[in-house]
Amino acid sequence: MNTVPELFESIVARRGTEPALIDAEGTLGYAELNTRINRLARRLIAHGVGPDSLVAVAMPKSRELIVAIMAVLKAGGAYLPLDPEYPAERLAFMVSDARPVLLLRSSSVAPLDAGPEELVLDDPAFRAACAAGPGHGVSQDERRSVLHPDHLMYVIYTSGSTGTPKGVAVPHSGVRDMAATQAAFLRAGPGDRVLQWASISFDAAFWDVCLALLSGAALVTVPAEDLLPGHPLWNTLLKYDITHATLPPVALSETDAEDVLPGGMIMSTGDSCTPTLVRKWSRARRMFNGYGPTEVTVGATIAGPVRDAGDIGIGTPWSSKKVHVLDERLRPVPSGTEGELYIAGTGLARGYLDRYPATAVKFVADPFGPPGTRMYRTGDRGRRGPDGELFFAGRVDGQVKLRGFRVELGEIEARLAAHPAVDVAVAVVRGELADAHVVGYVTTTGPVEPADLRAHVAESLPAHMVPARVTLLERFPTLANGKIDRGALPQPDAGVPGLPDGGRAPEAVEADDRAAVVCAIVRDVLGIAEATVADNFFQLGGHSVQATRLVARLRERFGVAPSIRTVLEAATIGELAAAVESRLPG
Template sequence: MNTVPALFESIVARRGGEPALIDGDSTLGYAELNTRVNRLARRLIAHGVGPDSLVAVAMPKSNELIVAILAVLKAGGAYLPLDPGYPAERLSFMLSDARPVLLLRSSSVAPLGVGPEELVLDDPAFRAQCAALPGHDVAQHERRAALRPEHLMYVIYTSGSTGTPKGVAVPHSGVRDMADTQAAFLRAGPGDRVLQWASISFDAAFWDVSLALLSGAALVMVPADDLLPGHPLWNTLLKYGITHAVLPPVALSETDAEDVLLGGTVMSTGDSCTPTLVRKWSPKRRMFNGYGPTEVTVGATIGGPVRDAGDIGIGMPWIGNEVYVLDECLSPVPPGTEGELYIAGSGLARGYLNRFQATAAKFVADPFGPPGSRMYRTGDLGRRGRDGELFFAGRADGQVKLRGFRVELGEIETRLAAHPAVDVAVAVVRGELADAHVVGYVTTTAPVEPGDLRAHVAEALPAHMVPARVTVLERFPTLANGKIDREALPRPDAAAEGLRDGERAPDAVEAVGCAAVVCAIVRDVLGIPEASLTDNFFQLGGHSVQATRLAARIRERFEVALSIRTVLEAATIGELAAAVESRLSG
């Protein structure tokens, strides 16, 4: 009972008639879902999938995505999630680095080129082949080998400090303790609805899936556009009657708390939870705060219900896990003293896929556990209160959290420096929560436009890692020891500080027609001095969270219902202004 298939089947046996998956088009009950998963699993076994074999999955958010992941696990394999929205270069790297035995995709996802054999799951002929297979549970003897807790469950790629992403290999061994922790704190069950918010390329998505499908609750799947912080997310929470949601602080900060999740449960994770968020979300609902790196089974600590908006802790270790606060000599520090956080216990990952040196550096011997046990050196700083509660105190290295995403600035710097015109590159984060963004600084050996450098980064890295702005310097400021003085780098967003004080408020713009007002709103949202009708919102440095804010500001200013999709698809600000004018005249 310590693998995902065994835990899931135990829920199906008791809750077969309950709804398991809900999306915009259909609802699948537990029994029907299990039947479809079993049939696809048998097909995958026939294609050579078994324990410790890796299967890539590239599909948009839908019920079919969950069927595919569960089928991979039922077959005994481990899934490698590939977000179809990622740059082709990054997807190709993950495929070549992980070397999966098979790739599953839907017809809406373009072929990914050279790599493993691909199966198109919504192809009518393939569906007919699966439908002809038995639908009862896959027995151990049907697999290529018996599935055990130590076998691989998934591989999630994280940003790498050397410029190369690392695949974290996580086994089934921590799943039972994770499910027990979820049951003890979040208490989801039959009749509840759990939102699947996180991208499948992040381990937080597995938390959503297990919180629902290992408890008897229903997992709600909606398109990514309906999950954008702000009105889209609020509308989804209300429309589907969500009772449990795990969201990063940036989503909580941008989304209205009125009328949603009332009497339900919300959990903040992925970044530091603030007192403002606690005051906003803890009334009328149970609120928790969680912590944990990708190198463990999703998380390591949970705290709550949080009511006090004072010093917000990350709680206590999960069932079956331990968190140590240690000094440089690996000795425990006294309560209240800051040290580095180390994690041990059932949730620990195997290490980094095919990166033995990196694994040895971060997964070290546990001097407090039984012989042969390991602990993970997180690089996070923290302290323990006198009552045992843990508190997060920041990073000890160059890794940062950006709007809930874990980012190694070194990977961005490496990509910038790979441009033939760049001599030296530095990346830093400016702003907080929804306004957090990467800014790049370079010195060059030849003339180059900042926009070309952003495009160069976007060819290889996900959108959240592309610098909002790149500044070309004649030379870098340095410290006495000759190292770059990051604190002295010029702030390209300095012009925005006065802007947010109301000097360029859109409603006060003296202009005729809505085009000038839309440009002014864009300037205000992005905190930039200039924005013209021929500019593209995202090329100016905008991201999806700011796009939802832009749509809300336009709705408030013009009293028109402008969809977030219109903002996302507008090629220029002028095209966006034309859409506003069309609605005003209509």
């Protein structure tokens, strides 16, 4: 059993009556979930989907999204995830670049202007057609050709250093190793509940799905706003009695660890785990730290259970994987010496979709393996401890991790530089964990407002890549060799004026004063000098984590607060102030 459909079918055969999927609508058992997947898979086969066919999936978090992904894999195809929250320009680029044979979407997602044939999965007529089909397992004979482990499983786009995102093409061949690692370390199974936290546009979402559905546990899926770090995520963990969750450090840092996941499992991944987070989350539960780039099947190493708060390692390689620490001549470095991390063994991606030179640079011949084998050059620095434990030591290039997202600063710089008024652009990251944000610096050839430059970037890049602030410079500081001195770039202007209410109780503050207080809280949360009732929280540089902080601060100040959804949808800070006032007594 080496493909996702084979592994999933083996679980269904043994656990058909067990809960497989839990959401606000209720619970689906393994047998019922499998029937829905099989029916949709047959419709996809009828539309031409087969091994190595790529199918785009554009749906919000829901049970239908899980059914769609699994049905694509059951049909033999590979899925191309399209997060509906991404800018339309970026989604259109991915579709035009990957050329999927089909697009699956829900009615809540707008059609793409140009692309493949689209199927609207919640259309009543389409649902009826699926329900009328047979629900038994899809055999190899029914597929357009036999599905093998070397066939494509998914294509996920990552940020590109040249300004163009690249599609990472991952086959089924690493799934068995991943499932075995999950079983050996994380031990999810019948009776457990696994949170589906990550956006579908990231391979961590596939990890969540497999941790549940390839083990006999139940996958819990909730709307994205119920997963925001802080109280929303804590409440979801508690409400659904989650036992297993994989979260990035930014989510762990913002969320209370009390009363959730008792005796369960928490795994940190996507960014460097800190001793503070270990002290906070390792009590009363098993905690692990994972590492792995998108260019392998989700992960490569795992550490844990971690308990002390010393130097936090990334662990040892999964079974059937090897991680080499090499110098610039591909020679192993001594234990304790830093080198570049190279990953070999099962689960490597085929490479970058239709980008052969980029693939040749990063996927190189493995001098330590059999002839014809490859290893992936991660661009990460690391070292090996005396006991074989691996430790992450940063990057060797301009790639960064930003609140769990992999970001190439060069892509942001390229987008800024594409504005007709920009001469030179530089992007850097300021802050850490939840406070981490991109700041852009530009010199210009004509008049332009920073807000216009941010809007220009937001047209094509996802929200986490849009600079929180853009600073206009007359000239860049330089090093002796003439290169830009990034360390000498000025800190963006920031200020946190005091609250204008003199500490009065909420009910004693007049409406106009309340709006001023809300503006002051926004300035404090974002660390900026100005925020007016006419401004938009996110256009000022706010992100989803800071939105949860804002709600907490408003509740602390006024005793009431708007919902997270209200913050996400509010056009202005004035609307937020009105929402606060509407909730005050009297």
